[in-house]
Amino acid sequence: MDEPVIELTGVAKLFDARGVIAKALDEVDLVVRPQRFVALVGPSGCGKSTVLNLVAGLLDPSAGSVRYRGNPVERPNRRVGYMTQKDTLLPWRSVADNIGLPLELACRALGRAERHDRVEQMMELVGLAGFGRHYPSELSGGMRRRAALARMLIYEPETLLLDEPFGALDAQLKLVMQQELARLTHLRQMTVLFVTHDLTEAIALADEVAVFTRRPGRIRRLCKIDLPQPRDIVSVRFTPDFAGYHDLLWNELKEEFGTGGDA
């Protein structure tokens, strides 16, 4: 098979929170091959977001190695697009100017006219058409998420790191956006690492789902989702295979919720 895009080997990450050492990740091994869509699920605070930060080159592992296309991750990793859980739109830029920002940078500068066209297309795609001149402070939380998603997708990075991108969206819009993400990543042959709380979302979208344990996070189970790609995000939920995967993964996951039983 192809060389892995992302490769974590024996990765641990410790955080020093005011003198108290907290272990966020412990012995994580994960391989993401080209054009695979890998979802990370697990309880809150299990270190899923830390994995993304490591791959993005914003954090260094305390032990083990994080490699991107065979080499240690650069700081920061400019070959990925990263949509963090936190809002990182620039408040003084309009929605259109925020989305067009990556195309203003010298490394992929486009002319004004072409940039404008691409921004218009992108806003159409994420359902923000007509809101280009608004400022982030004038939008709802869900709309800001969509703007951040558009800003990342517009420059089509080869790998996407997504941290609960659809968490704040209403159910209908969530489906539309999931479908668009599936279509786009398939079309552009992107590799995706996707953090979510939503098991249904993970199974519907991903080729592989990694279930994390409670903190310190380890991968409890890595499950291949053998549903044919590309999928219809809505109808795939009603197939018997889907229900099987859901049962299987939910049984793994539910043991990580609830109290007691921690090693």
Added chain:
Amino acid sequence: MSASARLDAITAVTQERRPARAVPLVAVGRVLIVLALLLFWQVASDRLAAQLWVSDPADIAVRLWRWTIDGTLGLHLLATIEAWGAGYVTGGLCGIAVGFLLGIARFADRVLSLFIAALYGLPKLALLPLFVIGFGIGLQSKIALVATVIFFITLYSTRDGVRDVDPDLIASLRIMGASRSEILSKLLLPATLPWILTAMRISVSITLVTTVGGEVLSSNRGLGFLIASSSARFDTTGVFAAATVLVAISAVVNALLTGREAGASRWRG
């Protein structure tokens, strides 16, 4: 961060008193008050207090007219505005530049902050004799004084503004592929701009006070010099005439600044 809190408080106050302007009744009331005070002053002079101590509005008006015609007013007004403006611009820009450097280079900031804080606390007027020795009694010593005052105001404000930029925003731009200069131009500069503008705004009146104060203490030109030299000759009318011009300047400047306030940025929601 108390400096920034103070700046915010000041901005909040200046932004609050915007409405209730279009009412002509307010203007009429204001004019009436001024007229009544002037009339009282005119009548009371030499009745309630000696003319030598309090002068009177008619004399002051005559004096202002004479100064305007013989060029005295122009000379001194220009000197004050020149010292004020030149010090404001050079000191302000230097403060912004150094503020940016310290905001970005944390290590330099840690090393230097002690010295900067010590100098900031020093009453700058006390440095005037030094500046006069170094730059002479003319405009340059006043420019240096004003520049020193505004330098620290814009320095602190710019530095705090740069520090206040969310590190996650910087990280997201770097991942997007932004170079160092692009992070400066697309993130740090626009994010810090409101801080800089607030510092520049509060500095306007602070530096005017500094300019005139410096001129009163030691100078050979300027409105402050006019006040000091008139007072030395027990020329109360001259003191009041020069003070009147200062009141007018202050009123004009404040009107201009509050007018600009209306165009405050929409993105701050």
